[in-house]
Amino acid sequence: xxxxxxxxxxxxxxxxxxxxxxxxxxxxxxxxxxxxxxxxxxxxxxxxxxxxxxxxxxxxxxxxxxxxxxxxxxxxxxxxxxxxxxxxxxxxxxxxxxxxxxxxxxxxxxxxxxxxxxxxxxxxxxxxxxxxxxxxxxxxxxxxxxxxxxxxxxxxxxxxxxxxxxxxxxxxxxxxxxxxxxxxxxxxxxxxxxxxxxxxxxxxxxxxxxxxxxxxxxxxxxxxxxxxxxxxxxxxxxxxxxxxxxxxxxxxxxxxxxxxxxxxxxxxxxxxxxxxxxxxxxxxxx
Amino acid sequence: xxxxxxxxxxxxxxxxxxxxxxxxxxxxxxxxxxxxxxxxxxxxxxxxxxxxxxxxxxxxxxxxxxxxxxxxxxxxxxxxxxxxxxxxxxxxxxxxxxxxxxxxxxxxxxxxxxxxxxxxxxxxxxxxxxxxxxxxxxxxxxxxxxxxxxxxxxxxxxxxxxxxxxxxxxxxxxxxxxxxxxxxxxxxxxxxxxxxxxxxxxxxxxxxxxxxxxxxxxxxxxxxxxxxxxxxxxxxxxxxxxxxxxxxxxxxxxxxx
Numbered sequence: 001x002x003x004x005x006x007x008x009x010x011x012x013x014x015x016x017x018x019x020x021x022x023x024x025x026x027x028x029x030x031x032x033x034x035x036x037x038x039x040x041x042x043x044x045x046x047x048x049x050x051x052x053x054x055x056x057x058x059x060x061x062x063x064x065x066x067x068x069x070x071x072x073x074x075x076x077x078x079x080x081x082x083x084x085x086x087x088x089x090x091x092x093x094x095x096x097x098x099x100x101x102x103x104x105x106x107x108x109x110x111x112x113x114x115x116x117x118x119x120x121x122x123x124x125x126x127x128x129x130x131x132x133x134x135x136x137x138x139x140x141x142x143x144x145x146x147x148x149x150x151x152x153x154x155x156x157x158x159x160x161x162x163x164x165x166x167x168x169x170x171x172x173x174x175x176x177x178x179x180x181x182x183x184x185x186x187x188x189x190x191x192x193x194x195x196x197x198x199x200x201x202x203x204x205x206x207x208x209x210x211x212x213x214x215x216x217x218x219x220x221x222x223x224x225x226x227x228x229x230x231x232x233x234x235x236x237x238x239x240x241x242x243x244x245x246x247x248x249x250x251x252x253x254x255x256x257x258x259x260x261x262x263x264x265x266x267x268x269x270x271x272x273x274x275x276x277x278x279x280x281x282x283x284x285x286x
Numbered sequence: 287x288x289x290x291x292x293x294x295x296x297x298x299x300x301x302x303x304x305x306x307x308x309x310x311x312x313x314x315x316x317x318x319x320x321x322x323x324x325x326x327x328x329x330x331x332x333x334x335x336x337x338x339x340x341x342x343x344x345x346x347x348x349x350x351x352x353x354x355x356x357x358x359x360x361x362x363x364x365x366x367x368x369x370x371x372x373x374x375x376x377x378x379x380x381x382x383x384x385x386x387x388x389x390x391x392x393x394x395x396x397x398x399x400x401x402x403x404x405x406x407x408x409x410x411x412x413x414x415x416x417x418x419x420x421x422x423x424x425x426x427x428x429x430x431x432x433x434x435x436x437x438x439x440x441x442x443x444x445x446x447x448x449x450x451x452x453x454x455x456x457x458x459x460x461x462x463x464x465x466x467x468x469x470x471x472x473x474x475x476x477x478x479x480x481x482x483x484x485x486x487x488x489x490x491x492x493x494x495x496x497x498x499x500x501x502x503x504x505x506x507x508x509x510x511x512x513x514x515x516x517x518x519x520x521x522x523x524x525x526x527x528x529x530x531x532x533x534x535x536x537x538x539x540x541x542x543x
Binding site: 063064083087098111114162 | 431433434436439441442443447451452455456458532533535536539540
């Protein structure tokens, strides 16, 4: 792979030499130094990094909520300057991302209504979305009447109904309990397979990144570059019990963990500025 | 059973107060303090007749128009000032100045400028009632949750849709708090606007009675004002319960957790 900053024409989402510097009173803070990666259409990639590695900053730049200082984000070859229509974002704070004054159904429906999608199609999309997250039974409830996990399901349903090409998720399960988290992880895999959507899943949870992703992008500590970009060669059908006990899962998890530890100690990849992609082949695999 | 108990709670203290009043004026000959029975009689005579149409209704009309216009100006202005940073920087010091002026001192000024008209009285009410709504709305608009705002933004909800689906509902608890203050201010200003130079209205009538030593009649006017206040409070509470159902529900859940 060429370590250049030319847009990859096959990529759905392309991040090119992204840099973000915050202007603060005590001087400039460089949150992200130089990030370059591509997501192919229909890929499920996890972005994992030590805390404070600028994951949220990166996601805000990709989603068009924040302008990068340098570099650019391309969606289908077009530069992102504001929130693109083909993108949906699921935030970590489910309690603060749904409208508490609207019922579940209205929350899911609102973005479609705002875009002028006709009523009958809107109904179908909302019904399908609620069905696929397993929430068909609570359309009349308010979000705050539901548990945390269910609220995040509503946020996911809203994203699905919007029919995005790219789904960004910013540590969506960081605030739910472990059992709910496992259910939601499986839900994401199912939704991803069913819709063929491109997913970029940001997390600080190493197990989660390996379990979910087809690919894991490891970030260095701040100022952030890509530490490593690895393919996850686990079977496509994953389940919480068997996949997590595969020797390969343990190996990959071990490897990612090691890289994160290195990143925390300030170790930086040799090709730090080019965002070069390295791949972990199954060299340890039996 | 439960309704009966609630009614008991609502009426308990008023009944007790009337009882105390009745007992303490037994055998009293004080000219300035009427007895309950006399007052009830006077109340009927004075207010259930022509006066209802010549004084009560015009006063109420001015109050309703004044408060409604004040709420409208307050909410529209508040959304604008709260959303546009330079507008806020430009207007806030000046707003503090105007807010500090007690509306009653504007009565003579407005009388000179607008004459002794209905619009002058409505202006007095607006000039006082607009502030709580305006300032609360600004605060409410500014306090829109950033995550919620980002969510709306990523789904392309902007412009008028943003105001309608995000900003107004999100600020509604503060707006309602402002409206509540405005209502009680409005009643006070309604009376004051009619006290200086007027030929009709509740404030005018009460002052007339007082000056002509029609003491029970004067008291009955005060009772009308009190009852108006109670009625407004009930209407407000009903409206608030409906508009802010989600807010109270959410608070309840948060408190239970």
